Amino acid sequence: MPAGPPSSQTRPDDALRRLISLRWLSIVAMGGVLLLVPWLLDIPLPGESLLPVVVVLLVANGLSVLRLRHQAEIHAAELFGQLCIELAAWSTFLYFTGGATNPLISLLLPLVAIGAATLSAPYAWALAALSVAAYSVLWDFNEQLDIYDSGLAVHWHLAGMWLTFAVSAGVIVWYVVRMTSALRSRDQALAEARETRLRNERIVALGNLAAGAAHELGTPLGTMAIIAGELARDPKLGDTVRGDAELLLEQLAHCKRILGSLTLRAGSLRAEGGEAMPADSWLQGIADRWRSLRPHVPLATRIDCGTPAPRLVADTTLEQAIHNLINNAADASPEAIECEACIDGEALAVRVLDRGPGLPEGFDAPCSHAVASASGKGLGIGLLLAFGAVERCGGRIEFSPRSGGGTIATLTLPLASLRP
Template sequence: MSAPLDSAAPVPPATRLAEMRARLLHGVPLEDSAGRKNLLLLIQLRWIAAAGQIASIAFVTLFLGVTVPIAPMLGVILGLVLLNLGSLLRLRLKRGVTNLELFAALLFDVAGLTTQLYLSGGAANPFTSLYLLQVTLGAVLLKPWSSIALVLVTVLCFAGLTTNYRPLEFVEQEGLGLMSLHIIGMLICFALNAALLVVFVTRIGNNIRERDARLADLRQHAAEEDHIVRMGLLASGAAHELGTPLSTLSIILGDWRRMPSLTANPELADEIEAMQAEVRRCKSIVTHILMSAGEARGLEAGMTTMHQFLDGLAADWRATRPNANLRYENSFDRNMPIVSESTLRQVVFNVLDNAYEVSPDRILFHAARVGDQLRLRVEDRGPGFDPAILASLGKPYQSTKGRLGGGLGLFLVFNVLRKLGGNVHAENLANGGALVELTLPLDALSIEENAT
């Protein structure tokens, strides 16, 4: 399986892909995941703001002798706390956070900051520069129209605070004038602004990059699936076209077996029998291609058990490769009823064929149950994977066979397993040879799951 194995870079977990597909199918854009994270960041920032406001009120009242309207200011802080609790309840809903919701959340924050500034000196309060934090977050989080609207709102609020505010009652202390306190406040506000911007803008940027990475993954898998659909159509068409000549050959060979001039020669009779066996094998391959493409499945699919499915799979493959030294081990702990999955059968055949090409004298096929998953392991004693092949495992046309159009084996294996919610792992063994391990959830095969 080494060189011939031809696929696959590790794919994202099946649950993650399923979630992304479900989001798209239900009209929920992937940006919603970043929106929920960004709303959570605003909630965290609001907790910091509430704690900072409480600390500021206590500090200026107890140590600087500044009289502030404590009750109204604590009322604003209580409003921020209630807004945060409501936002946390909103996040429990299984739907994305829209741009309008983020815009409204930032407007509430601006309103809270404006009210606190109105109660504590208006535009002369050094903490007015915290408006820049809201504007910066809006520019990063919001769509252009809403970020522009947020800028206009903050400008209007700042302008209003120049004429409408409640003056501070300040008791001057020795060594500390009003201007000195203002400068100290500006320094504290600048440091706070800088620290919060670095922390939160960095985290928001990470959220955006994660969203872009998910979108890139989804586009990549969509392109791969489109590639598979086109190959499936081609294979299905070829299978249909091959059906007629194979049937004709079967009829001709049947006629030859009844001709006295041919049956009288034992060597010719044996060769005719061998040709008929090969034609039957070709017809079986064509049938499995059509089944894997979704055609004839209604006639061929049926209920079986795990042991019958695995034992029959190993026996059928061994029958088509009489020269192969296949050691089959089945340690699946119970003989559960399943639906016979032809695509999984073709996947295992593909992996076994790759192993046969490099190690016909020794192939190990082992089936076992690990938790709620079926694990199938195929080992060979060939030369192992080329490092370049391992690095691009799962990509099409990655092969060392040197054939035009080769390298589709494990590419199809990875994509079929991903469709079934499973995964593929491949590696070189320490004592030589290669290992390919297929895992998929039992729910993908169980009768109960497929019947729902």
């Protein structure tokens, strides 16, 4: 028989845990029959033959628990063997208690159902064939119990059939419900992984476009820098125009530095050669650099990272993520924006507050492939890159409405991923 993999519907270790739980239920059921049937129904049972079956199941389950603690891979054949042990135990138990005439014979059916839900098709069919064979053998080969009142025997047989049906239904529902819950959790994890993969693919595509744009922008930026420099040195220009030309030169210099650091921003999780610095100094530096790029938008900062502030080595993409959040707030509310930062437990929390129009209806940034900026004017690339950078560090970005109008963007980063 081909030793195919276990059904893709469930993980092998989870399936083994459920089979161990099922065996505990079998042990309790057999023990209950041994203790209660002679007392309640006045039907003698061969305890010297049945007790070893319960002991063997106890030993087998103890070994299975120890097996589960080891990290070795669990194969489909092992799960098949576990169910065969269960089948053999119940077949032996039934052999000494009337065989096919015992209403407990129906308990073989849940084993087949569980095998069909857990095993690959060849093993599931093999278990079904073994169950049918066991039922057939027990039809002719068994040891009948001594029941003196035939009328009472029929009554208790019917009652046993009802009880067996109820137990079988409960076991099947219990097992299938647990397996279905595991399936839903797996499907949700797969959907989240698919979303992350699609977002990462878009980020890679943007990186390729950025590399080409950086190459093509070098020449026009150089030309603009030359013209702006000549304008700034022209004595015929008024002070206002000369100031604008100098500001233009400064912005062009920023553009050149950004293009020159593209390879570093596309690098590893932490910038190579980066120097550890206090969290408040790092955040203040980000705010100062942003102010130099957009001097006409007032930015109020409140940074309280404790004394002394934790030292960190941050990825340059995280700096860009905070920069993009502040940019989005400035686009939505150019009159004034605020940036707050503090240590929240074992995480660094950065909040960017604006007084813009607020979040659009149905806004769900993490689940969107085309995230719009807060103002609705941008392409959403900034937020897309911000989410990618923060998720790589194990952090998260959340948006919420601000009391009195506007939006609060909260970026949370675990300190463990930032410490040197």
